[in-house]
Amino acid sequence: MSKHVVNPDLCTACTVCVAHCPVAEVVREYRGPKLSGPASERLRLLSPQDDASLDFCSNCKNCDISCPSGVPISTLNMKARAKMWEGKPEPQGRKMMAHGEQMGKLLARFPGAASIVNLGMGLGKSLGMMDMVGISSKAPLPSYASTTFYKQFKSFKQKSFDKKVVFYPGCTINFNQPEIGMDVVKVLQANGYEVLVDEEFVCCGSPLVVGGYLGEANENARKNTSLMNKWRAKGYPVITACTSCGLMLKQEYQELFHHEGMDKNAENIYDIMEFLSMLDDEDKLNTNFGQVNDTMLYHAPCHLRAQGMGLPALDVLSLIPGYRIENAAAGCCGMSGSYGMQANKREISLKVGEKLFNRIRQAGVKSVVSDCGTCRLQIGDGAKVQAIHPVQIVARAYAAK
Amino acid sequence: MKKSDVVVIGGGLSGLFAAAVAAQNGKKVTVLSYGAGSLTIGGGIVDIMGYADGNVPFATPIEGVKNAPEGHPYTFIGEDTVKEAVEAFKKMASAEGYAYQGSLDEMQWIPTAVGTLKPTALVPRTMDVAKMEAAKKLVVVDLAGLKDFSAPMAAKNLGLLFPNKTIETVKVPELEKSGRDMTAFDTARLLDRADIRTMFAAALKSKAGKDVCFIVPPILGTHASYVAFDDITKQVGAPLVECAAVAPSVTGIRLRELMLSILRKQGVVFIEKANVCGNIVENGKVVAVTTKDFGRQRTYRADEFVLASGGFYGAGITADQENVKEVVFDLPIVAPARVEDWTNAKMFSDAKQPFAMIGIAVNEQLQPVDAEGAVIYPNVRVVGRNLAGYDFCFEKSGNGVALTSAYKAASLIVKGGKA
Ligand SMILES: Cc1cc2nc3c(=O)[nH]c(=O)nc-3n(C[C@H](O)[C@H](O)[C@H](O)COP(=O)(O)OP(=O)(O)OC[C@H]3O[C@@H](n4cnc5c(N)ncnc54)[C@H](O)[C@@H]3O)c2cc1C
Ligand code: SF4
Ligand code: SF4
Numbered sequence: 001m002s003k004h005v006v007n008p009d010l011c012t013a014c015t016v017c018v019a020h021c022p023v024a025e026v027v028r029e030y031r032g033p034k035l036s037g038p039a040s041e042r043l044r045l046l047s048p049q050d051d052a053s054l055d056f057c058s059n060c061k062n063c064d065i066s067c068p069s070g071v072p073i074s075t076l077n078m079k080a081r082a083k084m085w086e087g088k089p090e091p092q093g094r095k096m097m098a099h100g101e102q103m104g105k106l107l108a109r110f111p112g113a114a115s116i117v118n119l120g121m122g123l124g125k126s127l128g129m130m131d132m133v134g135i136s137s138k139a140p141l142p143s144y145a146s147t148t149f150y151k152q153f154k155s156f157k158q159k160s161f162d163k164k165v166v167f168y169p170g171c172t173i174n175f176n177q178p179e180i181g182m183d184v185v186k187v188l189q190a191n192g193y194e195v196l197v198d199e200e201f202v203c204c205g206s207p208l209v210v211g212g213y214l215g216e217a218n219e220n221a222r223k224n225t226s227l228m229n230k231w232r233a234k235g236y237p238v239i240t241a242c243t244s245c246g247l248m249l250k251q252e253y254q255e256l257f258h259h260e261g262m263d264k265n266a267e268n269i270y271d272i273m274e275f276l277s278m279l280d281d282e283d284k285l286n287t288n289f290g291q292v293n294d295t296m297l298y299h300a301p302c303h304l305r306a307q308g309m310g311l312p313a314l315d316v317l318s319l320i321p322g323y324r325i326e327n328a329a330a331g332c333c334g335m336s337g338s339y340g341m342q343a344n345k346r347e348i349s350l351k352v353g354e355k356l357f358n359r360i361r362q363a364g365v366k367s368v369v370s371d372c373g374t375c376r377l378q379i380g381d382g383a384k385v386q387a388i389h390p391v392q393i394v395a396r397a398y399a400a401k
Numbered sequence: 402m403k404k405s406d407v408v409v410i411g412g413g414l415s416g417l418f419a420a421a422v423a424a425q426n427g428k429k430v431t432v433l434s435y436g437a438g439s440l441t442i443g444g445g446i447v448d449i450m451g452y453a454d455g456n457v458p459f460a461t462p463i464e465g466v467k468n469a470p471e472g473h474p475y476t477f478i479g480e481d482t483v484k485e486a487v488e489a490f491k492k493m494a495s496a497e498g499y500a501y502q503g504s505l506d507e508m509q510w511i512p513t514a515v516g517t518l519k520p521t522a523l524v525p526r527t528m529d530v531a532k533m534e535a536a537k538k539l540v541v542v543d544l545a546g547l548k549d550f551s552a553p554m555a556a557k558n559l560g561l562l563f564p565n566k567t568i569e570t571v572k573v574p575e576l577e578k579s580g581r582d583m584t585a586f587d588t589a590r591l592l593d594r595a596d597i598r599t600m601f602a603a604a605l606k607s608k609a610g611k612d613v614c615f616i617v618p619p620i621l622g623t624h625a626s627y628v629a630f631d632d633i634t635k636q637v638g639a640p641l642v643e644c645a646a647v648a649p650s651v652t653g654i655r656l657r658e659l660m661l662s663i664l665r666k667q668g669v670v671f672i673e674k675a676n677v678c679g680n681i682v683e684n685g686k687v688v689a690v691t692t693k694d695f696g697r698q699r700t701y702r703a704d705e706f707v708l709a710s711g712g713f714y715g716a717g718i719t720a721d722q723e724n725v726k727e728v729v730f731d732l733p734i735v736a737p738a739r740v741e742d743w744t745n746a747k748m749f750s751d752a753k754q755p756f757a758m759i760g761i762a763v764n765e766q767l768q769p770v771d772a773e774g775a776v777i778y779p780n781v782r783v784v785g786r787n788l789a790g791y792d793f794c795f796e797k798s799g800n801g802v803a804l805t806s807a808y809k810a811a812s813l814i815v816k817g818g819k820a
Contacts, residue, residue: 016441019586019649028587029580065673068436068716251695267697281403308435308674308694310402329665 010071011038017073020066022332023056026351030056033063036080037073044080054081056348058336059210061247061306075255082212093134097338098211100142101203104175107144108151114144136346140381142176142373149178150199156185161194166231166238168269170245171203172373183395184241184272190398191279191286196236200227204248209256210337218257224249225259232261232268241272241391243304243372244337250307271304272391273371277312280319290400291322292393297365299328299356299379299387301372302336313371313390320397325369330356333370335378350382357383369393405431405670407814408690408703410677410729411717413438415785415803416709417660421493422811423707424667431701432664433675433692438657439715439786442648445656446528447490447804449483449505450475451520451797454752462522462801463505472790475798477765478805486808487523499625499659501525512616512644514550516541516558519645520797525652527621527630532640536614538567542605545575548582549647550618559616571615573604586649588620592629602636609639619643619651625659675699677710677729687778690729705780705814708732708769709807712760712786727761730781732769735762735789753792760789767810782810 017033018024024032031053040051054077063073096103107113131137149169165188173181185195201224205217228249231238240246250266253259270278279285300311317325333353334340340349360368360383367386368379376387407423409416412434424430450465452458459465466483469475475483487505494501503509503523510518511528524530533539539559543552552570560568575583576591591597605615621643622629634641643652664671679691681700689702708729710717718727718734725734736759764770767782784806786793793799 014442015648016437018584019441019654020437025590028577028583031581066437066441068438070435070676254695263695266695269696277402305673307696308672308676308692309696309699310670310672310675315402327665329661 008038008041008071008076010069012069013039014068016066016068017063017071020062022060022062022334022352023058023348027056027348029053033057033073033077037063037076038071041076041080044083050084051080054084057081058332058334058339058345058349060302060332060336060339062302062332065302065306072255075252078209079214079256082209082214085212091134093342094211096133097135097341098207098213100175100207100338101171104144104148104171108148108175112146114146118143131343134343136341136343139341139346139349140377141341142172142377144175145178147178149174149181150197152178152182153185153195153197156182158185158194159189161189161192163192164194164196164236165275166196166198166236168201168238168240168245168249169197170240170242171207172242177373177389180241180389180392183389183391184239187272187276187391187394187398188239191276191284195239198227198231204245206244206248206252207338209248209252210339214256221253221257221262222259225253225262225265228265228268229261232265237275238265238269239272239275240269241371241389243271243301243307244374246271247303247307271307271309271312271371273312273316274309276394277315280316285316285319286398287319288401289320289397292320292397292400293322294367295324295365296367296369296393297328297360297363298325298390299330299333299368299370299375301370301375302332304371313369317369317390317393320393323393323397326363328356328359328363328368330359332356333375333378333382335374337374340374340378349378353378353382360385402431402670402699402701404702404704405429406703407431407705407707408433408701409707409709410690411438411709411711411715411785412436412671412673413709413711413715413785413803414440414656414660414800415807416707417657417664418490418804419707419709419784419807419811420669421660421663421667422489422808423814424664424669425493426811426815428815430667431670431672431703433672433677433690433701435674435676436716439711440650440653440657442650443653443799444645444650445525445652445654445800446511446521446645447501447503447523447800448520448793448797449487449522449801451508452795458520459508461506461508465796465798466505469791474788474791474802474806477763477767478802478809479765482809482812483801483805485812486805489808490804491523493663494659497625497659497663499525499627499655502529512555512559512642514555514618514644514646516555516562518562522801525655526627527619527641527643527652529640529642533614533616533642535612536566536640537612538569538610538614539563540605540608540613540615541568541570542573542615542617543570544573544588544618544620546579546583547588547618547620548584550585555616555644569608571605571608573601576600584649585618585620585646586623586651586654588618589623589651592620592633593622593624595632598629598633599636602633605637605639609637613639615639615641617641617643618646623651623654623658625655625662680730682778685778686780687730706778706782707807707810707814708761708781708783708787709785710787712788713756714786717787718759718761725759727787730769730778732761732777732783733771734759753795757792757794758790761787762789766813767806782813784810
């Protein structure tokens with residue numbers, strides 16, 4: 001069904017990916033994408049191999065972005081790693097981070113639970129309990145919002161429009177940053193769209209893949225795909241506002257799994273900034289913006305760059321009067337999902353992000369814009385600035401009118 | 402994406418330079434690139450024309466351009482344009498703080514990793530061969546743990562080339578513990594750090610002195626700046642000359658950084674992982690190209706298009722048993738009729754490889770033409786390794802053809818038509 005065959009033989013051994021891997025740059029024990037991905041895959045196809053080096057891969061996809069031959073290097077790594085971990089003891093931290101959705105769902109059921117857990121995580125960090133399960137006590141961890149996006153959405157009065165879209169918030173926005181989801185809704189409303197949500201959707205599965213839980217990820221993919229099929233049949237576009245969810249739903253599903261409709265759904269899923277930028281192309285974007293007198297830096301998430309759509313946030317934000325934004329172009333932030341939250345990866349993650357942090361400090365800005373939730377966490381922690389989603393600026397510009 | 406003035410397909414040197422020249426002249430440019438281009442492996446040294454048929458070196462690069470064989474891209478790029486392009490490139494690089502040296506009137510014979518010499522035209526300051534030629538003693542740096550470079554072998558071969566010079570090696574201990582083989586690029590990354598530079602310079606200092614020149618692999622920093630190079634040179638107190646080496650290519654990575662930085666300043670839109678695979682034609686003109694990978698097809702509209710997709714090596718031209726195909730516009734390919742005739746049986750002979758000459762036929766405006774010479778799309782220009790009729794590897798002309806054809810294409814676009 002998927003025409004994207006995971007074929008290591010596409011590799012010509014040119015080494016371009018090695019030069020672009022941010023982890024290989026800072027970790028000299030890591031053999032790098034070419035060897036751990038396609039080169040080892042050929043051996044793995046003959047007989048199972050353990051490669052301890054695979055543990056270093058952050059699934060950031062810079063290898064895929066640089067490869068001239070279309071080798072799905074990072075996915076080869078993720079598959080091989082899951083296989084390697086199969087049947088071995090699961091570290092508690094890895095399990096927890098792969099299953100963030102379970103925690104979020106649990107907390108959402110009890111009023112006040114989120115703040116207690118946030119406090120608990122803070123305490124756990126200070127008591128070193130997180131380190132004991134493999135989660136870094138030095139890493140910024142996402143805190144849980146007191147009211148989930150889905151709950152806030154229910155009490156929001158929307159204007160009704162003929163044009164409808166379905167918003168897929170993903171775990172980060174639903175449980176941790178619902179305010180971004182609400183801005184997505186407001187911005188779409190300002191453009192004449194009515195927003196639907198579907199609470200049947202589950203986690204895209206990206207954290208599960210990284211944690212080696214391919215079977216569970218496949219279940220999520222099956223479930224989401226059948227729901228997406230339904231919305232596509234109705235002719236409603238699906239909107240995401242997390243670039244890792246977007247990448248997973250559109251690309252990694254096709255690389256990893258086989259469910260009817262995945263490829264067609266990939267054509268029907270839009271990142272919110274891409275959606276706005278496309279409206280602008282057709283001169284249909286509501287550009288009735290007020291002044292936003294601010295200067296910020298933009299960090300392009302690797303998982304956005306991997307999608308081949310350019311940087312639509314820059315296209316849209318450059319339309320706002322008074323507002324100035326420049327692309328940091330300083331590479332990977334180092335967080336890559338939950339990679340930088342692992343106790344034994346925190347230091348690597350900060351080293352990878354150093355170029356970006358320096359660039360931010362040099363620019364002297366107070367706020368950085370980025371489309372990815374974990375990039376924002378890392379930037380906030382590493383460069384001590386406020387980090388926001390581009391749609392929040394758009395919402396601010398509408399509100400300023 | 403809103404319509405651009407120019408869409409460039411390919412992010413190798415020819416695409417990046419065409420974009421820079423067009424943008425510098427006020428054009429709104431979008432670059433679509435799938436993969437990082439061959440600069441990462443190919444090298445940032447600009448060969449113009451090194452060897453004539455029969456492996457005879459040209460006296461100067463411009464001699465090579467003037468005497469390019471029939472059908473060679475230089476014959477329709479033209480000598481004047483080659484000169485302008487070289488000047489434009491040097492000016493651009495110098496304005497960014499990473500000046501290139503060399504000219505069309507002097508062949509630079511730079512050392513390779515195995516201690517032979519290869520002819521080229523423009524090099525970064527880290528490869529100032531005059532320093533090597535002037536020295537009485539060459540000291541080859543032997544860095545522990547570095548792969549793809551044998552200092553004793555390089556020293557031995559340099560000894561054969563320069564019988565009147567004293568040749569030595571100097572051992573440098575491993576700069577940092579490593580769990581894998583260190584490439585020149587890994588080492589260059591270490592030397593981006595001031596503390597490592599001090600260590601490195603200290604190891605060389607004992608052999609420094611009057612009339613000494615150090616020969617090093619390309620490791621003197623990864624950035625398009627001379628900060629690392631100048632710092633090390635100052636600390637050592639004697640000149641260092643980098644040699645050309647294998648992939649990943651440090652000089653190529655520096656040049657790529659330089660070009661990308663220029664493009665950013667000029668507001669060029671650079672789209673990564675954009676797999677261009679189709680086009681839209683209206684009234685005989687291309688109005689858009691399309692990309693497709695995992696999601697939707699995306700459309701990029703423009704008035705003018707530059708096809709810089711790298712030919713066979715860059716995947717702009719693909720081949721299977723029956724078909725050779727240009728992937729974006731399905732342009733005709735000039736190739737020997739029988740696949741068996743593609744390779745010269747003597748792989749390392751002193752003749753060009755027919756398969757290397759395979760490419761797209763163009764007219765003097767770099768527009769693609771059919772077998773009868775008729776223009777296929779007037780607003781498409783073909784540049785770099787896409788062009789038919791030259792073997793960059795044999796004659797040493799790769800980045801030269803890339804830069805000069807890109808300059809010509811961009812200039813034609815800026816001038817709005819014919820040269
Ligand atoms: C190992 C090696 C060493 C070399 N050393 C030297 C040297 O020392 N000096 C020298 O002068 N020359 C050297 N060369 C030659 C030189 O690198 C090339 O001739 C020149 O850089 C070619 O540039 P280009 O822009 O035409 O192609 P490329 O650099 O190949 O760029 C093509 C670009 O197009 C992209 N692309 C292809 N198809 C598509 C598509 N469908 N959609 C989107 N993008 C696409 C590719 O991914 C790539 O980014 C070397 C080459 C090699 C391989
Ligand atoms: S996904 Fe990132 S860390 Fe993993 S090999 Fe690729 S570039 Fe390196
Ligand atoms: S960039 Fe692609 S083709 Fe080159 S070595 Fe890496 S995987 Fe192989």
